[in-house]
Amino acid sequence: MASLRHSGLRITTPRMLVLRALANSDQCLTAYGLHERITKDGAHIDVASVYRILTTLSELGLVHRIGVLDGFTACRQFHEHQDQVQHWVCQECGKVVEVAMAHAEAETLVGRAKQGGFVPKTVHVEVVGLCAQCQ
Numbered sequence: 001m002a003s004l005r006h007s008g009l010r011i012t013t014p015r016m017l018v019l020r021a022l023a024n025s026d027q028c029l030t031a032y033g034l035h036e037r038i039t040k041d042g043a044h045i046d047v048a049s050v051y052r053i054l055t056t057l058s059e060l061g062l063v064h065r066i067g068v069l070d071g072f073t074a075c076r077q078f079h080e081h082q083d084q085v086q087h088w089v090c091q092e093c094g095k096v097v098e099v100a101m102a103h104a105e106a107e108t109l110v111g112r113a114k115q116g117g118f119v120p121k122t123v124h125v126e127v128v129g130l131c132a133q134c135q
């Protein structure tokens with residue numbers, strides 16, 4: 001009977017719920033948007049927890065913050081350099097595409113910043129515009 005009772009349960013942690021919801025969306029989602037999606041599926045989690053988890057996942061490099069939309073997207077690349085990332089962000093539908101940033105590209109930006117007396121830590125380029133569907 002115990003096995004029956006457990007058969008219907010999915011083994012999910014809140015962290016996995018957040019990551020899965022992001023991975024299933026090609027759009028950038030805010031913490032509130034994510035919370036809405038997750039709870040609509042019947043899970044119980046509060047917005048503060050979602051936000052905390054997003055911070056942790058960002059630190060782990062599994063999630064990227066999209067500043068221009070104040071939202072988050074799952075990492076779609078294998079990063080050799082976690083601190084070098086480029087996104088194409090659609091201002092119409094919120095779709096986000098992660099593209100590999102060539103090391104030389106990042107070095108150019110880092111070099112220019114250093115010349116200006118700035119100490120660069122991460123290079124995150126957000127190219128804002130219209131995706132193929134929204135043009």
Ligand SMILES: [Zn+2]
Pocket residue numbers: 064074075076077079085098
């Ligand atoms: Zn990434």
Ligand SMILES: [Zn+2]
Pocket residue numbers: 090091092093094095130131132133134
């Ligand atoms: Zn679009």
